[in-house]
Amino acid sequence: MNKFQFSIPTDVIFGCGSLNRLSKVGKRIGKKALLVTGKSSMRKTGILDRVVKLLNEGSVEVVVNEGVDPNPKTNYINDMVTLAKEEKCDFVIGLGGGSSMDAAKAIALVVANGGIIEDYLPGGERANMRGIKGALPIVAISTTAGTGSEVTMFSVITNPITKEKPGIGHRCLYPKVSIVDPELMVSVPxxxxxxxxxxxxxxxxxxxxxxxxxxxxxxxxxxxxxxxxxxxxxxxxxxxxxxxxxxxxxxxxxxxxxxxxxxxxxxxxxxxxxxxxxxxxxxxxxxxxxxxxxxxxxxxxxxxxxxxxxxxxxxxxxxxxxxxxxxxxxxxxxxxxxxxxxxxxxxxxxxxxxxxxxxxxxxxxxxxxxxxxxxxxxxxxxxxxxxxxx
The missing domain is CATH 1.20.1090.10 (Dehydroquinate synthase-like - alpha domain)
Structure with missing residues (x-):
C-alpha cells in the first residue's frame, strides 16, 4: 500500500433538522456575516428568512446579497469583497448550491489577502497561492446534493471576459463549518x-x-x-x-x-x-x-x-x-x-x-x-x- 495523507478540517453538521444548530454555530464564529446566495429560490422557499432569523438569534448581524449566478463571475466576487470590507464583516456564509459556496470561499480569500480575484486565477500574480495568510472563516449551508463544495478546499469562478472557468485551491478555503440538512433540498427543482x-x-x-x-x-x-x-x-x-x-x-x-x-x-x-x-x-x-x-x-x-x-x-x-x-x-x-x-x-x-x-x-x-x-x-x-x- 502506498503512503498517503488525509485531513478533513471542516466541522460537518449532517442530517435532517441540522440547520437548527446555526444559531450556536454563528455565535462562536463571528459577529457580522456577509451571506451570499442565489437570486430568488432561497427567498421564495423561506430558507433565507429562516437562516437570517437563526443567525440573529445567535447575536450575529447579517449582510445579505442575493446576486450569485449559477456560474459565479469575477466581477461579482470583487463587488462582494468591497461590500464585506465596507460592512466590516468577519465571516462569510454561502447559502445554496456550489455556486454560492464557491463565491463565499473566493470572497473570504480576497478579503483576507487583498487584491482582486483575478490575481488568484491562472495567469494572475498570486495564482501560485504562495504567501496566502488564510481567509475569513467560511460557513457553508448546502441546499443541493451536488458539487461537494461544503467539504472541499476548492472554489470555481468564471471570468466572463476570457470565458475561462478555472478552479483555485488552498487549505484556507475549507469551510470552518458546513451544514448539510436534506430537508432544505426537498424543494429543489x-x-x-x-x-x-x-x-x-x-x-x-x-x-x-x-x-x-x-x-x-x-x-x-x-x-x-x-x-x-x-x-x-x-x-x-x-x-x-x-x-x-x-x-x-x-x-x-x-x-x-x-x-x-x-x-x-x-x-x-x-x-x-x-x-x-x-x-x-x-x-x-x-x-x-x-x-x-x-x-x-x-x-x-x-x-x-x-x-x-x-x-x-x-x-x-x-x-x-x-x-x-x-x-x-x-x-x-x-x-x-x-x-x-x-x-x-x-x-x-x-x-x-x-x-x-x-x-x-x-x-x-x-x-x-x-x-x-x-x-x-x-x-x-x-x-x-x-x-x-x-
Missing amino acids: KSITKNTGIDVLFHAIEAYISKGATPFTDMYAKEAISLVLNNLHKVLEDGTNIEAREKMAWANTLAGIAITHGGTIGIHGMGHPVSGHTNSAHGATLATLGVAFLEETWDGHIDRYASLTELLGFHTSNLSKEEAAAKSSVALKEVLNNIGATETLSDLGVTKDMIDPLVKDTFRTMIGCIKLTLKELNEEDLKRIYEKSL
Missing part, C-alpha cells in the same frame, strides 16, 4: 436535482480513476457511486422522498471528500471550459463528455476501469479484465440514460469551431485534472473527445 446528482456521480467516478486515488478515497468514492445509483432516480421521481434526499446528500459529502484528496480528472478538466463558454450547468457538461472520455482512456489502467464497470452495475463475470475495462463507457452510458441525461455538447451550444479554443482553455486552466488522468492525454486526444461528444 428536478432539473437542478438531476444536474447536481450527475456532478456527485462524476466526482466519485473521477476520484476512483484518478492518479491521486488511495484506499481512503476509494472507500468514499465507491460508497458514493452506490448511493447515487440507488437513490438519484428516486429523488427525480419524487423530490419529497426525504430518505432518498438524505442518501444523495450523504453521497455528495462523501464524493466531495474523495475529490479533495484524490482529485478530479480530465472529465472535469474538459467540462469547466464548456461551462465557461456556454454558461451550461456543470453536471450537464460532465454528462455530455463522460462516455467519450472513458472510451478514449479505459486502456490507461485496465484494473481500475474494469472495477469501475462493476461499480456502475454492469455484469462482468463472463468478461476478461480488458473487456470489462472497455465496457466502462457502456456502463456509464446506461446509467446516464436511465436518468434521462442524453444531451450532447451540441445541445449545450458547442459548435465544431469552438473545439480548438476549448482544448486550449483546458490545458491553460485545468491542466491539473489532465495530469491526474490515468492515461496521458495531448491536445489531439482532447479534440477527439470533444468531437465525439458533439
